[in-house]
Amino acid sequence: MTRAMTLLVGAALTAALSGCTGGDDADAATAPAAVAIVPAALAAGAWQLDVADPAALSALGANPGWTARFAWDLPAAAAAFAGDDAPSSKAALARMHAEMGALYRQAALIQAHSILETYKPEQRRDGDPVEVVYLLGVAHAILGDREAAREHFGQSAGSGVAGLPEADAAWAGLAASDDFALNVLGASGLYGLPAVAPGQTPTPKPAPHFSLPETVGELTVEAADPTVTLQLAMWHRAAAEAADPAVAAAVLSPWLLSLEPPAAPGEVGLEALFLGPWPTAADLAFVATGEASEGALFDAALSACPGERPDLYCVQESAQNLARQLQAAMAEAGGGAHGDHRSLAAQAQLGLLRHASRRAFADGDRELGARLMIGAIDLSAGATGDPIFLLKTAAWDASVRNTLRAQQNLHGQINRLPGLDAARRSLDALAVRVSRDAGPAVPLH
Amino acid sequence: MSKTRNWKRLITGALVGLSALATCGSTLSFYEESLPTTLNPLYAASMVDHRVNELVFDRLYYHDPITNELASRLVTQWELVEQGKAVRLTLRKDIKWQDGKNFRADDVCFTVRAMLDPGTTSPIAEGYRSVFTGCEVEGKDQAIVRFTKIFHNPLNRLGFYVLPQHRFDGDAVPPDHDFSSHPTGTGPASGNLGSKQVNFQGIQNSHHQPSIAQLSLLEAQDPLVQVKTLLNNGVQGIIAVPPPYRAEVSTSDDMSLKGYDLRSWWFIAADQTKPFLKDKKVRQAINLLLDRTDLRQLSIGVKPGEQNSPCEFISGPFVQASPYYNHDVPVSARSDKDRALALLTEAGLTDVGGRWHYNGAPITLRIGMKAALDNEAPDLLSQIGNQLGQAGFDRQTYKLSEDEWNTQAITGQLSENYDLLIGKWSFGLVEDVNALFHTRRDGRGSKNIFNYSNPQVDALLAQYESAKTDTQARDAYHKLHSMLAEDLPYLFLWKLDTKSAWRTDVRGTTIAPYYYWTEIDNWKYGG
Numbered sequence: 022m023t024r025a026m027t028l029l030v031g032a033a034l035t036a037a038l039s040g041c042t043g044g045d046d047a048d049a050a051t052a053p054a055a056v057a058i059v060p061a062a063l064a065a066g067a068w069q070l071d072v073a074d075p076a077a078l079s080a081l082g083a084n085p086g087w088t089a090r091f092a093w094d095l096p097a098a099a100a101a102f103a104g105d106d107a108p109s110s111k112a113a114l115a116r117m118h119a120e121m122g123a124l125y126r127q128a129a130l131i132q133a134h135s136i137l138e139t140y141k142p143e144q145r146r147d148g149d150p151v152e153v154v155y156l157l158g159v160a161h162a163i164l165g166d167r168e169a170a171r172e173h174f175g176q177s178a179g180s181g182v183a184g185l186p187e188a189d190a191a192w193a194g195l196a197a198s199d200d201f202a203l204n205v206l207g208a209s210g211l212y213g214l215p216a217v218a219p220g221q222t223p224t225p226k227p228a229p230h231f232s233l234p235e236t237v238g239e240l241t242v243e244a245a246d247p248t249v250t251l252q253l254a255m256w257h258r259a260a261a262e263a264a265d266p267a268v269a270a271a272v273l274s275p276w277l278l279s280l281e282p283p284a285a286p287g288e289v290g291l292e293a294l295f296l297g298p299w300p301t302a303a304d305l306a307f308v309a310t311g312e313a314s315e316g317a318l319f320d321a322a323l324s325a326c327p328g329e330r331p332d333l334y335c336v337q338e339s340a341q342n343l344a345r346q347l348q349a350a351m352a353e354a355g356g357g358a359h360g361d362h363r364s365l366a367a368q369a370q371l372g373l374l375r376h377a378s379r380r381a382f383a384d385g386d387r388e389l390g391a392r393l394m395i396g397a398i399d400l401s402a403g404a405t406g407d408p409i410f411l412l413k414t415a416a417w418d419a420s421v422r423n424t425l426r427a428q429q430n431l432h433g434q435i436n437r438l439p440g441l442d443a444a445r446r447s448l449d450a451l452a453v454r455v456s457r458d459a460g461p462a463v464p465l466h
Numbered sequence: 467m468s469k470t471r472n473w474k475r476l477i478t479g480a481l482v483g484l485s486a487l488a489t490c491g492s493t494l495s496f497y498e499e500s501l502p503t504t505l506n507p508l509y510a511a512s513m514v515d516h517r518v519n520e521l522v523f524d525r526l527y528y529h530d531p532i533t534n535e536l537a538s539r540l541v542t543q544w545e546l547v548e549q550g551k552a553v554r555l556t557l558r559k560d561i562k563w564q565d566g567k568n569f570r571a572d573d574v575c576f577t578v579r580a581m582l583d584p585g586t587t588s589p590i591a592e593g594y595r596s597v598f599t600g601c602e603v604e605g606k607d608q609a610i611v612r613f614t615k616i617f618h619n620p621l622n623r624l625g626f627y628v629l630p631q632h633r634f635d636g637d638a639v640p641p642d643h644d645f646s647s648h649p650t651g652t653g654p655a656s657g658n659l660g661s662k663q664v665n666f667q668g669i670q671n672s673h674h675q676p677s678i679a680q681l682s683l684l685e686a687q688d689p690l691v692q693v694k695t696l697l698n699n700g701v702q703g704i705i706a707v708p709p710p711y712r713a714e715v716s717t718s719d720d721m722s723l724k725g726y727d728l729r730s731w732w733f734i735a736a737d738q739t740k741p742f743l744k745d746k747k748v749r750q751a752i753n754l755l756l757d758r759t760d761l762r763q764l765s766i767g768v769k770p771g772e773q774n775s776p777c778e779f780i781s782g783p784f785v786q787a788s789p790y791y792n793h794d795v796p797v798s799a800r801s802d803k804d805r806a807l808a809l810l811t812e813a814g815l816t817d818v819g820g821r822w823h824y825n826g827a828p829i830t831l832r833i834g835m836k837a838a839l840d841n842e843a844p845d846l847l848s849q850i851g852n853q854l855g856q857a858g859f860d861r862q863t864y865k866l867s868e869d870e871w872n873t874q875a876i877t878g879q880l881s882e883n884y885d886l887l888i889g890k891w892s893f894g895l896v897e898d899v900n901a902l903f904h905t906r907r908d909g910r911g912s913k914n915i916f917n918y919s920n921p922q923v924d925a926l927l928a929q930y931e932s933a934k935t936d937t938q939a940r941d942a943y944h945k946l947h948s949m950l951a952e953d954l955p956y957l958f959l960w961k962l963d964t965k966s967a968w969r970t971d972v973r974g975t976t977i978a979p980y981y982y983w984t985e986i987d988n989w990k991y992g993g
Contacts (some may be wrong), residue, residue, distance in 0.1 A: 092773070146618065148935035240937040310798075334973055363717075391532045395976065399724050402716060406774065425535040425895055425979050426727045432787035433774060449789035453936040455895065461593025461621040462896040464913060465513050466730065466836075466889065 027085045056235045058342040059321040061350070066316055067300035069347050069365050071291055073355030081295065086113055091296060093408055093437060095121045096222035103220025108265075112292035114219055115265035117376035120409060121222070122257030124438055125250050126276050127289075127412035131431060132247035132447035133160035134419035139451045146454070150244075152180050154431030155189045159247050162196060165279030171196045177313075182231050188248065202281045205248065206255045214252055217259040228443040242450070245443035253440055268293045271302065274309035275355075276409070296365075298372030298407060300347070308376050311383055318343060318369065319376050329384075333392055338378045344370035367405050371397050373409060391417070398430075415448070424452035492992025493680040494972065496703035497692050500838045500868045501685045505659050506646040507627035508581070508588040508639055511872040513728075513892050517705070520983040521666055521681070522564075523627040523651035524673070526555075526574065530984050536621055539673040540569070540628065540652070544621065552612040553620055559607055560672040562797075564656045571609040575601035576631035578611060579803040585638025589901060589912040590626075597623050628652065655681060655988050674989050686841050696721060696967060702991060703968040703975075705982070707778050707844045710767035715967045724966045725732035727979035729785045730892040732843070732959040734850070737885050737916040742815065742824035749954040751809035752886075755857040756850065757801035758959060766962070767950050776963035782947030783891075783899045786960040789940060790897055792947035803857065822858045830860040834880070835888035837865035842962065847888060878906055878917045887915055890962075894980030899946075902928045903955060918955040 064070070072078045072447060081087050086101035092194035095117050102114035130165055137160050140153040158173030174193040191210030195201035205211065212230075216222045229377050258281075261269035267287030274286050286309070289302050299305040303316035313320040322343045326335035347367040350357040374397040381390035398414055401407060411430045418427035435441050498514050499737060507519040527538045561569040578601035581591035597617075602610045617623055630650050639645070647659040654674040655666035664683040668676040684701065689708045693715060694702050707715055715721045734756075736749050743749060758779055764766045768775045772778065779797040784790045816823045823829065831854060835847040841934040851863045864884070866875060871968065874880050875887055891902065904911040904927050905919040926946040932937035950956065968975045972991045978984035 036755075144618070146935065148937075235935050235937055237934050239936060240935065240941060242937055286501075388532055392976065395532065399722065402723065403774075418534070421534040423529075425729070428787040428789070429727060449940075450936065452789045453940050456897065457936060457939060458617070458619045458622045459896050460598060460625045461590070462894060462898060463589045463593060463901050464891040464893055464899065465510065465516050466892045 023360040029224040031336070052230075056342040056345045056349075057327060058339055058346050059318050063301075063316065063318050063321055064346055064350050065354075066303075066346055067318060067350075068291055068294040068297075068370065069300060069351055069362075070354050070371065072295065072365065073351035073353075073359075074360065075355065075359055075361070078361060084110075084113075086110070086117070087295070090117065093406075095124075095438065098414065099220050109290075109292055112265045112268045112290065115261040115268035116272050116293055118219060118257045118261035118264060119269050119276075119324075120260060121438060122254045122273060123276035123409045124255065124412060124434075124441070125254035126278055127409060127416050128441050128444040129163050129247050129254060129278070130416035131412065131419050131427070132250060132417055133163040133427065135447040135451040136160040136247070137164070138180070138419065138422050139447075139454050148235045150233035150235055150242050152177055152182055152185055152231065152233045153242075153244075155180075155185060155192075156244060158189075158192060159251075162192070162201070162280060163247055163251060167196065167280070182233055185231055185233075188246065191416070192248070199369065200282060202251075202278065203255055203258075206252050206259070208323065212246075212249050212252060214256050217256055217263060219260045219264040221260070222439065223253065223256055225253055225440040228440075228446050243446065244450075245446035247443070250439060250443055253438075270303055271309075274305070280302075296368070297329060298368050298410070299374060300369045300372065304372065304376070308372075308379065311380060319373050322373055323377060323428055330389060331377065331381075331387060333389060336374070336393060337396060339437070340370040340373040340377075343373055364405060367400070371405055371407070371410075409438050412444075415444075419448055419451060422451065424448065424453050424455050430453055471762055487566055492678075493682050494678050494703070494989070494991045495682040495684060495701040496705060497686045498683050498705050499686050499841065501662075501683070502659060502664060503868060503872050504641065504646040505649040505657055505664075506588050506641065506643070508586060508629070508638070509641045509646065511876065512756060512868065513667060516980075517982040518657065518664065518683070519627055519979045520653070520978070521655045521986060522649055522653045522657045524653050525619050525625050525627055527624040528981070528984060531764075531976055531981075536619075539782075540574075541873050546620070547610060548612070550616040550620075554604070554608060554610050554623075554733070557607045557609070558673065561652055562671055563632075563650050563652055564669055565630075565650050567630065567632055569628075569630075569652050570606050571603045573628055574609045574611070575603050576634070576637065577626060577629045579637040580634070580639045581626070583637040583639075585640070587641065588639070589909075591639075592909045592912065594626065646665065654983075669824060675982075675986055676930075678986070686838065689841050689844070692841075693967075695970065698970065702972050703966060705964075705966050706842060707965050707967045708766075708844070709962070709965075710844075712776075712965055712967075720970055721967050722970055722975075724975060724977050726964040726966050726969060726977050726982065728892050728894070728964050729788065729897065729961065730890055730964060731783070731785055731961045732839075732888070732890045733783075733956040734959065735887045735889065735915040735956050736954060737881050737887075738955060739881055739916065740885055742829050745813040746953055747809040747813040748815065750952075751806040751813070752800045752854065753798060753954055753957045754806040754809070754857075756798070756957065756959075758797075758930075759799050760801075761846065761849050762852070762960065764849050765843040769886055776965070777960045779960050781951050782957045782958055783902065783950060784897055784943070784947065785958065788897055790943040790947070792951075793945040794944075795948050795951045801853070806857065816980050817858060820858055821860060828860055830862060831886055832862050832864070832884045833886045833888065834864045834866050834875070835869060835882040836871045836875070836890070839888065839890055840865065847871075850886075850888065875915055876913050878911075878914055881916055886957075890914070897943075898930075899943075900931065903927065903946075905952065916955070917937050920949075920953060923953070962992060 029127040058290045086098045089098035099117040102110045136156045140157055154173050155177045158170050161169035174196050177189040180186050191208045195208055196206055212226045228245035230246040232241040233244050234241050268289050270284030271286035271289045271293050274284050283428045300318050301316055302320050303314045307317040307319055322339045325339050344366040348362045348368055351362040374393050378393035380392045415427040415430040499512050502515045502518045504515055507523055510516045524539050530537050541555050545554050547554045554577055557571055578598050579584050581594040599612045599614055633645050633650055654676040655665055655668050657666045666678050666681040685836055689711050692704050693711045696704055716723050736743055738744055759770050762777050766777050768777050778786055779799055781795040781797045821828050847863050851861045867905050901913040903923050905924050906914045906917050926942050929942035930939050974988040977986040
């Protein structure tokens with residue numbers, strides 16, 4: 022890359038970041054009063070401090086991979102990083118594949134929850150295709166309920182739906198094994214994907230995958246098989262591991278499905294964290310395991326909110342203070358306030374809210390978890406918008422039959438990667454069912 | 467007796483067991499899109515009316531805005547009876563109406579009867595007539611609500627606002643009853659509809675403990691004034707922040723943008739009874755003359771190719787995220803003047819000196835728009851007028867008041883005054899568009915602006931209504947989308963996300979999808 026091009030790309034990233042924050046606006050470039058929510062030494066470990074100097078940010082922006090990643094164009098980012106054998110590029114390549122895999126996992130969860138909420142016994146309707154038993158099996162498998170999955174497979178051998186008996190037989194075989202998640206990629210009878218190749222983005226068999234005849238009338242349900250989405254997730258896991266196993270394990274660790282074998286995170290650097298919600302590798306590990314690890318800012322920031330059930334406002338305030346502290350520290354480290362600092366620091370605010378939400382859900386406090394999550398959605402705009410998080414919220418909303426918000430969040434991300442539209446088919450089926458169950462309503466305005 | 471004791475006695479006597487919050491606390495003021503036209507939930511005609519309902523009344527059942535669980539603040543127990551065609555409800559005993567009277571099963575059954583009564587001329591009540599057959603009181607606190615058929619998840623059908631029987635003389639609830647401006651609810655606040663603003667006073671009840679003493683609803687002004695007033699703490703919130711001003715709000719530490727989950731889409735209704743608009747080729751031509759990309763940029767500030775735009779073009783009567791949206795029908799993002807010209811000529815219009823004529827006379831399009839929409843999409847009316855003017859149509863533009871829109875446009879009485887009407891519809895979970903496009907008869911087509919009538923459209927709407935399976939319903943609406951995109955009773959423009967802004971010192975600002983204020987008990991401000 023020529024120096025002129027390097028400068029141009031660097032400027033593009035900086036400009037892109039600035040464009041979302043107000044950039045050169047003098048107000049936006051005023052650092053807030055420092056709020057010490059975590060020890061300064063801990064804050065110094067955040068990736069935000071590594072890019073506080075505009076020159077450092079431009080240096081990263083010199084790589085078109087990061088420019089693409091900023092726009093969440095993950096296929097382009099992966100392709101760009103794949104063109105370089107440097108370890109840092111390999112690490113970044115692994116990150117891109119891990120994030121694509123995370124997106125597909127959330128899409129698969131949207132499908133699984135949608136299928137369950139549409140076709141589980143108490144929601145079944147006259148006219149539903151008999152073959153939904155297969156979809157229910159896949160949904161249970163994705164959600165990690167092996168026993169339920171096994172009960173549903175093997176019942177569609179006599180179906181006349183093209184491809185479905187084969188898929189059912191393949192899953193019946195897979196479900197009998199203990200590590201079926203990874204095996205789903207190469208199982209015969211399922212859908213083919215090209216050989217794993219880091220830097221590539223495979224295009225799956227397009228949805229609908231099955232035309233399932235309704236038992237009332239003559240229409241068919243054009244259904245998407247979540248198996249395809251799961252295969253894509255596993256394909257990208259393999260690609261990420263091929264590029265850099267340590268980064269793959271670390272970045273994927275918060276997103277692994279319960280049916281997947283755990284990953285063993287290793288040492289990771291800036292490539293695994295830059296532009297992401299977790300300020301340090303320790304925070305990433307904290308998010309993944311739920312156990313505090315040395316150097317985690319989140320752990321320190323949340324210590325301001327003690328108790329079994331942290332106060333919602335305390336968590337929100339801590340998250341805001343963490344962002345302010347990082348923004349002030351960036352100004353100090355970067356030789357002055359810069360327009361990018363605000364949005365980069367805000368990533369940590371969102372990260373903390375998301376982490377606290379995860380913890381609350383893990384502790385069984387659905388209400389607090391949901392309140393924190395909804396608060397984080399409101400902050401997820403422009404530069405802080407994270408498609409993985411938005412699809413995660415859509416998956417949760419599908420699980421509670423809140424299709425209105427789920428559809429909106431999914432729709433905004435549907436073109437990010439090939440094959441994500443399969444999730445829409447499953448969610449749409451639930452949305453129609455839920456809306457037809459509701460009382461009457463008239464258009465207003 | 468001291469004055470203080472007298473005062474206490476008066477208050478105690480008036481409120482009997484429930485209390486208004488101390489008025490010395492902070493007042494939460496906010497800009498709404500307009501003032502409500504009614505505080506009677508059965509006659510809510512606008513989203514403003516609809517949102518206000520949630521402050522004053524309780525729905526019998528509602529979905530928790532956080533967990534989406536079906537909940538009730540009024541019912542303690544329920545059971546299916548009569549082979550699943552009815553539900554027995556046991557009500558809480560400790561709830562008071564805002565005038566101090568006890569809330570009872572009589573009120574639930576009165577509300578059901580009111581909705582079934584033909585004298586209640588409410589489109590909302592009309593919808594419930596296919597759901598309920600009646601209601602029977604079983605003692606003070608038990609009611610049996612009977613359905614027209616066995617429904618899956620029947621409690622979902624009980625999302626209506628409960629009205630107080632004692633405020634009405636009979637079962638019919640007319641729109642012009644005093645209740646519409648001075649209602650009595652069981653909700654978290656009492657409200658009185660004024661000519662300049664609406665004030666709400668927080669009411670403590672056994673099922674509501676709002677911490678905000680007073681709310682003040684103000685009519686929206688110029689968007690810039692709204693945002694500056696918010697910034698200066700003159701108000702604490704704006705219900706709908708126009709897209710061009712959202713960046714300013716989001717960069718301030720004192721204000722935060724909040725998503726408001728709502729399905730809203732914009733349209734231009736075309737009056738097909740006009741001779742020159744009767745031929746669908748003319749409507750198709752006008753549709754092609756509109757450059758939506760330019761309109762969106764000039765009025766909403768969305769640049770061409772902008773990622774994650776809050777404004778997305780549509781080709782039919784649903785938002786693109788909806789399962790009913792037919793993605794096979796393309797949107798028209800740019801104008802196509804050549805095709806439009808050909809269609810106009812085929813339809814028999816003639817170009818005389820650069821102006822379109824029909825039957826030898828120049829066409830003047832009378833274009834109206836609901837005035838309140840000008841805040842969200844400034845200058846849209848004039849920009850549409852300009853585009854049609856440049857294409858050779860004389861035009862006159864008008865802004866319609868809220869009252870004019872609700873009482874005349876929606877009721878199909880403006881055909882003589884206008885040829886095109888620019889408006890917006892909003893939906894929640896249910897996207898039933900039958901009221902918009904069905905032939906106006908027998909209570910159907912109650913919001914059919916220019917009394918559009920197309921037997922094929924009516925047949926599809928009937929298919930949707932009577933669909934036995936979800937696929938049949940969806941299939942009917944996909945076909946409807948396709949047919950309307952061809953026939954164009956509406957020229958479909960775009961969906962536009964709604965975002966609210968609240969000052970960060972207002973806490974707990976959870977906004978319920980579609981209903982907005984469901985969580986107001988948990989909002990905190992001042993004190």
